[in-house]
Amino acid sequence: MAKPDIDSHYPLNADQIASFRRDGYVKLKHVLSPDVIQHYGPIITSEVYRLNTMHLPIEQRDTYNKAFLQVGNIWTKNETVKEFCWGQRLARMAAELLGVRGVRMYHDQALYKESGGGVTPWHADQYYWPLSNANTVTAWIPLQAVPMGMGPLAFAKGSHKFEAGRELGISDESEARIGRSMKEQNYPLDDTPFDLGEVSFHYGWTFHRAGPNVSSKPRAVMTIIYMDEDIKLVEPHTKAREGDRAHFASDVEIGGVMNGKMTPVLYHAA
Ligand SMILES: O=C(O)CCC(=O)C(=O)O
Numbered sequence: 017m018a019k020p021d022i023d024s025h026y027p028l029n030a031d032q033i034a035s036f037r038r039d040g041y042v043k044l045k046h047v048l049s050p051d052v053i054q055h056y057g058p059i060i061t062s063e064v065y066r067l068n069t070m071h072l073p074i075e076q077r078d079t080y081n082k083a084f085l086q087v088g089n090i091w092t093k094n095e096t097v098k099e100f101c102w103g104q105r106l107a108r109m110a111a112e113l114l115g116v117r118g119v120r121m122y123h124d125q126a127l128y129k130e131s132g133g134g135v136t137p138w139h140a141d142q143y144y145w146p147l148s149n150a151n152t153v154t155a156w157i158p159l160q161a162v163p164m165g166m167g168p169l170a171f172a173k174g175s176h177k178f179e180a181g182r183e184l185g186i187s188d189e190s191e192a193r194i195g196r197s198m199k200e201q202n203y204p205l206d207d208t209p210f211d212l213g214e215v216s217f218h219y220g221w222t223f224h225r226a227g228p229n230v231s232s233k234p235r236a237v238m239t240i241i242y243m244d245e246d247i248k249l250v251e252p253h254t255k256a257r258e259g260d261r262a263h264f265a266s267d268v269e270i271g272g273v274m275n276g277k278m279t280p281v282l283y284h285a286a
Pocket of ligand 1: 083136141156169
């Protein structure tokens with residue numbers, strides 16, 4: 017079967033770019049066609065269940081593990097998933113939203129919120145990443161529509177400029193403390209469904225969460241994390257960041273550009 021279109025240009029207008037930079041995220045419709053989702057979705061899903069190592073019943077897990085099955089770096093294990101992650105459309109959008117010449121892959125990560133899966137507590141992704149600047153972006157790519165009952169990703173508008181709470185990993189404490197401070201600081205909550213083909217992009221420092229999946233089906237989502245092609249590795253300092261360095265940058269020197277074998281450039285403006 018011919019490869020469905022994951023490469024053509026998705027023209028972003030000035031308002032969409034401005035709202036990403038002002039609000040810390042943007043939700044965009046019709047980014048992926050039903051054909052693309054039908055082609056890649058089942059392959060990603062079968063890799064998630066093949067590679068998943070979480071086999072405890074939901075009620076025996078902690079809050080983090082109740083939120084989703086998490087399987088990363090699938091691009092290194094499956095050629096079709098690699099093809100999807102290498103798609104030029106999403107990578108170019110990431111570069112244009114960030115306003116950089118090019119982006120590298122940081123990693124991919126599938127996040128499957130099972131039926132009965134719990135909330136994804138408030139957090140900011142960059143807490144986990146030993147990276148030198150804020151030009152990082154997660155593309156959150158639902159592999160079906162996400163109605164409210166499945167736990168769509170929700171954002172605190174403008175929160176990427178707010179620093180308190182960045183030191184908290186995903187936990188009951190992050191849910192309580194960041195949730196409280198987002199209310200106190202009056203950051204509006206954007207908690208809305210996703211259509212089929214809609215994709216969101218959020219900065220690494222944007223605070224976000226997701227509700228539980230009260231539907232009878234899993235919420236299948238792929239994410240691709242892109243970063244400025246010139247971003248550097250910084251001293252990890254925390255256990256979580258040491259883990260990321262070991263996974264994604266074992267061949268990069270502290271202070272050096274993140275140009276190791278796990279983090280190739282995916283898009284560079286001609
Ligand atoms: O999918 C979720 O529930 C959380 C996703 C998330 O935190 C992310 O993609 O950064």
